[in-house]
Amino acid sequence: MAQHNKTKYAIMALLSEAPRTGYDIKKALEANEIYFWSESYGQIYPILHKLAKEGLAEKRKASTERHPNRTVYELTPSGRTELVEWLKRPAGTIPLRIELLLKLRYGHLIDPANCLKLIEDYRQGQVDDIERLERQLDKHSGDDIRDAYARMTLRYGIALKRALVEWCRGTVDELEALAESGAAESVKGGGGAPDGGFSCGVTLLQL
Amino acid sequence: MAQHNKTKYAIMALLSEAPRTGYDIKKALEANEIYFWSESYGQIYPILHKLAKEGLAEKRKASTERHPNRTVYELTPSGRTELVEWLKRPAGTIPLRIELLLKLRYGHLIDPANCLKLIEDYRQGQVDDIERLERQLDKHSGDDIRDAYARMTLRYGIALKRALVEWCRGTVDELEALAESGAAESVKGGGGAPDGGFSCGVTLLQL
DNA sequence: AACGACATGTAAACAGTTACATGATTCA
DNA sequence: TGAATCATGTAACTGTTTACATGTCGTT
The missing domain is CATH 1.10.287 (Helix Hairpins)
Incomplete structure (x- = not known):
């Protein structure tokens, strides 16, 4: 359960604007079209294949004279529906390791x-x-x-x-x-409170 | 290169305060002793083993009458040195997917x-x-x-x-x-600018 | 006897990056 | 001819979580 693979939806969102190839998607992300999201080919292509298999996107050979081996993916109506439904669901947060x-x-x-x-x-x-x-x-x-x-x-x-x-x-x-104040000499000894004292009892920092 | 496994240092940092078992470490993190860090047993125990193998921590059977199977790990001097050196190095940031x-x-x-x-x-x-x-x-x-x-x-x-x-x-x-203003009707069509227009040219949001 | 806390681990899966392999086209 | 860009992919690795397996001790 849990993780409904957000990266899948990031790709679908890009596809919702226009049909694209895997290469296009990488370029769009590198240009920070969604400035807070990134993905590598190792993610993009397998997800694209999966999207096609699930009927959420349609694979189409789009051979221009210039580049004969392009495979563009276009969001299907059911893909668009699933994307919109996901967009509406409350946004999850992730723990940060700062x-x-x-x-x-x-x-x-x-x-x-x-x-x-x-x-x-x-x-x-x-x-x-x-x-x-x-x-x-x-x-x-x-x-x-x-x-x-x-x-x-x-x-x-x-x-x-x-x-x-x-x-x-x-x-x-x-x-x-x-x-x-001189209070800042670095502590060399290993001592300190292992129990209590320094626990916080708050949830992890999340965005 | 890159990723000098920060989680390893989070564990070493906890060990720097007092010797602990893997279980103790998990408890400390759950109590948010470092409120912005979390780890699971699947990470903790293997890292502890590795630390011992590298001579950064010392494994010690610590059998109390109550709990005979405790294995506490204590940071060695060389472990402490490596931790301190890492602490001094500039902090890296990570891309966020919000x-x-x-x-x-x-x-x-x-x-x-x-x-x-x-x-x-x-x-x-x-x-x-x-x-x-x-x-x-x-x-x-x-x-x-x-x-x-x-x-x-x-x-x-x-x-x-x-x-x-x-x-x-x-x-x-x-x-x-x-x-x-009524400008907010949801866009149904697939159109929109696939090129230019919506790229940002900024680095990814990082903390 | 059953439950919760203590305690140690592993296996499988998932998310993500990096590096590699391949090949066409375009332009200097 | 060589480099840059377009284009598609895979393999290996790292980091992380989840679920499982196992067993003890103390309390109710």
Whole structure:
């Protein structure tokens, strides 16, 4: 149960706009047509075959003079129905494994200078991403309803990354205060509370 | 290259606080001792075996009267060294596949009412998470340096989720405006721009 | 005797990436 | 001729979850 293979639906969604070949799909994803999704050929082709077998997409030899070996896939009515039904169902979330937080959680094992470096690198990455996302927003300023939805998804990324940049700022301050107060010497011993004390009782960070 | 198996380091980090059994590690992760990380037995035991083989952890039969079959693992000095070195290296990010955004990106295929429902469900989940994270913050109000680092990671989650709740608010407004303006009829035809127009040219959303 | 917590593991399946194999067309 | 792009695929590997198998200890 569970995992209704979301990647399958990402491919169907691309097919819903126009018939495409596996190669086209890869290109569309590389161009970030859906900027928060990626797939490799090793996924795309097998899924396309499966879609055809299930009657959700139709395989068609589409030989142009230029490229004789193209196989385009077109979403069938039943494929479109299944896609729409999936789109309507509540969106699931996935647990995140955030490397930065794992490192920061055990910050007491390394020098505060190293923690600061970690945060600063991370912050710079987020700042760069925000710039790219904002530039992209301008390219979706059209009236088309599809542009409006694209803008919403781009703003999700911007909102999220702006919040993280703010968090980085605050965390840097805190780390600097910690370093000055001298409380920040890295803990060498293995001790510490194995029971209680450091458990959280919250659900995993999910998006 | 690439993937230096982060999960291995998550386990080593837990071991750095105290020797533990595989069962203990699972329990610690379930209690969200590292609230943004999870693992299953199918991962834990093989990794523990590997750690022992590589000399990064030491396997020790620890039979209490109560439970005679415990095998605790203790981080060796070389294990500690490797962990610390990894902690110092810049944190990598991972591409996110956010189901909500995939659905919203193709919102034109479903009714605006469905989009609103999607967002509202998502918003509620984030609000609940924020509450849990905030309750948890209080439990880490100690002076211990480890508490300070735990607070930073919790605040990351809170900052992120608050931003998303704000985004949900704005998006709901926009969706309602869209619905009123009548521009929101779901697109039935397959048409649309297969080339250009909807590509983004940004890197994938990463954390 | 039955149940829940403690404890250790494996097998199978799934999701995803990387690297490889193959071959046509187009353009410099 | 050689490189880039178009095009389709497979094999191997990694990471991860789920379900299963097994057994002990303590409590009701």
